[in-house]
Amino acid sequence: MGVLYGVLIGIAVIGIWFISVYNSFKKMVVRCDEASSGIDVALAKRYDLITNLVATVKGYAKHEESVFTQVAQIRSLIKGNRSAAADQLDEAKGKLLAIAESYPELKASANFLDLQRSLSDVEEHLQASRRLYNHMVAALNTKKEQFPSNIVAGMIGESGRDFFQADEIQRSRVEIG
Amino acid sequence: MDQNQIEQKVASIRRSIQFLTVTGLTCLVIGVFSFISGILSSRQTSIDGAMAAFAFLMIAAIILFVLSYMRTTQYKRIIKNEVLKSCLEKHFDNVNYKAEAGFSREEIASTELVSMGNRFHSNDYLSAYCDGVYFERSDVLVQDHRSSGKSSYTVTLFRGRWMKWEFNKNFHGVLQIRGNSSLGFRSRKPFKWASSLPNMEKLTFENPEFNKQFTCYASDSEDAYYLITPHFMEKLMKLTDDFDCPVYYEFLQGYLHIAIYNDKDAFEPKVMGFDLQGYQKEIDEDCALLHQVVEILKLDDDHFKAREEN
Numbered sequence: 001m002g003v004l005y006g007v008l009i010g011i012a013v014i015g016i017w018f019i020s021v022y023n024s025f026k027k028m029v030v031r032c033d034e035a036s037s038g039i040d041v042a043l044a045k046r047y048d049l050i051t052n053l054v055a056t057v058k059g060y061a062k063h064e065e066s067v068f069t070q071v072a073q074i075r076s077l078i079k080g081n082r083s084a085a086a087d088q089l090d091e092a093k094g095k096l097l098a099i100a101e102s103y104p105e106l107k108a109s110a111n112f113l114d115l116q117r118s119l120s121d122v123e124e125h126l127q128a129s130r131r132l133y134n135h136m137v138a139a140l141n142t143k144k145e146q147f148p149s150n151i152v153a154g155m156i157g158e159s160g161r162d163f164f165q166a167d168e169i170q171r172s173r174v175e176i177g
Numbered sequence: 178m179d180q181n182q183i184e185q186k187v188a189s190i191r192r193s194i195q196f197l198t199v200t201g202l203t204c205l206v207i208g209v210f211s212f213i214s215g216i217l218s219s220r221q222t223s224i225d226g227a228m229a230a231f232a233f234l235m236i237a238a239i240i241l242f243v244l245s246y247m248r249t250t251q252y253k254r255i256i257k258n259e260v261l262k263s264c265l266e267k268h269f270d271n272v273n274y275k276a277e278a279g280f281s282r283e284e285i286a287s288t289e290l291v292s293m294g295n296r297f298h299s300n301d302y303l304s305a306y307c308d309g310v311y312f313e314r315s316d317v318l319v320q321d322h323r324s325s326g327k328s329s330y331t332v333t334l335f336r337g338r339w340m341k342w343e344f345n346k347n348f349h350g351v352l353q354i355r356g357n358s359s360l361g362f363r364s365r366k367p368f369k370w371a372s373s374l375p376n377m378e379k380l381t382f383e384n385p386e387f388n389k390q391f392t393c394y395a396s397d398s399e400d401a402y403y404l405i406t407p408h409f410m411e412k413l414m415k416l417t418d419d420f421d422c423p424v425y426y427e428f429l430q431g432y433l434h435i436a437i438y439n440d441k442d443a444f445e446p447k448v449m450g451f452d453l454q455g456y457q458k459e460i461d462e463d464c465a466l467l468h469q470v471v472e473i474l475k476l477d478d479d480h481f482k483a484r485e486e487n
């Protein structure tokens with residue numbers, strides 16, 4: 001009888017531990033997804049701002065068609081390949097700001113300055129979302145690798161997440177302002 | 178009033194304070210002696226005379242001390258209005274200084290940075306623009322006074338400077354950054370059921386040194402990461418090291434609150450051994466600290482938010 005109780009208590013303890021680890025994995029996954037959606041929101045905001053910047057620059061530099069077309073094509077990338085979309089937005093923004101350098105009136109216009117400021121702000125939000133996402137992913141991946149939570153991770157098929165990588169273009173992005 | 182006139186006026190008030198205090202103390206001492214001699218005397222007439230002298234001298238001492246107190250208040254008011262205010266105007270724009278005013282208890286309590294106790298005092302309120310950045314500051318004292326039977330004790334929960342800076346980024350949540358060695362401050366997460374702040378969650382950042390030095394609670398983790406960039410973490414650590422005393426930071430409703438528990442009451446002029454130039458130097462050092470906050474934290478950077486013209 002005593003052995004049976006011992007086994008039952010052991011099973012209960014393992015069950016409780018399993019449930020708590022399982023829940024903490026689920027919580028971490030939700031937080032990673034939440035942080036990931038933050039990146040999407042910031043990228044979409046950034047795209048909208050760059051579109052507005054295009055509209056402002058267009059008023060002064062009508063012949064810079066290639067940049068305007070490039071921006072128009074980026075939207076479809078945001079949902080699919082976020083990293084590529086981020087790179088292309090960086091590139092487009094760099095080109096737009098370089099164009100603005102040649103037009104002092106555009107550079108001094110209140111609308112352009114406002115857009116520049118909003119762009120800096122949204123870049124900062126994007127950076128924050130990326131850092132938060134990577135922080136959450138690091139916590140999830142560490143837990144997935146550590147013993148004994150790696151047993152639960154294996155049982156529930158938790159494979160972790162990939163970090164949001166900044167590639168070379170993003171690393172050498174153009175400073176504005 | 179120019180420097181010489183101020184010095185003369187201050188010196189004359191100080192002399193009268195010294196005279197009133199010394200005379201008051203003399204009355205007190207002589208009064209006590211008459212009381213003792215009255216008690217020790219065996220003749221009824223001597224007792225009556227000594228007691229009459231004692232009563233007269235006590236009343237005189239009280240009047241002299243009240244007058245001395247009133248002159249001290251006047252003395253401090255003159256120094257604060259003439260010397261302090263002009264020093265502040267030299268450093269800042271749109272200066273609004275009120276010696277008797279301060280932050281309200283409700284405002285300090287709303288930050289939930291400090292346990293509020295049952296005694297609160299705040300004075301030397303200043304609002305101005307420092308290098309184009311709007312700020313408010315005040316001295317704050319928070320104590321908890323308890324008495325049981327004949328014994329009573331007072332615990333000081335906070336004594337120092339409280340600053341409130343307009344922050345150069347838009348944010349919606351609340352972020353508390355608590356120094357891990359900050360005695361006297363609230364050391365734990367605000368209780369959810371007792372807190373008026375939104376649900377706060379403990380956060381860590383990428384910098385292990387920062388995580389070691391501070392404990393952060395935020396209502397919105399993305400907002401917190403937006404405010405606390407790797408560069409800003411370095412700046413906060415530097416600023417905290419420069420203060421060399423427990424410091425707490427809180428981002429709340431567009432402002433950055435900085436609570437510095439330095440156990441000092443700033444801007445208070447001494448009555449004895451007052452040196453005008455020394456006092457002005459102290460004020461300049463205090464103002465330099467405010468410039469330092471703007472400089473280290475780059476609060477005047479308008480890359481993210483347009484600043485209102487002052």
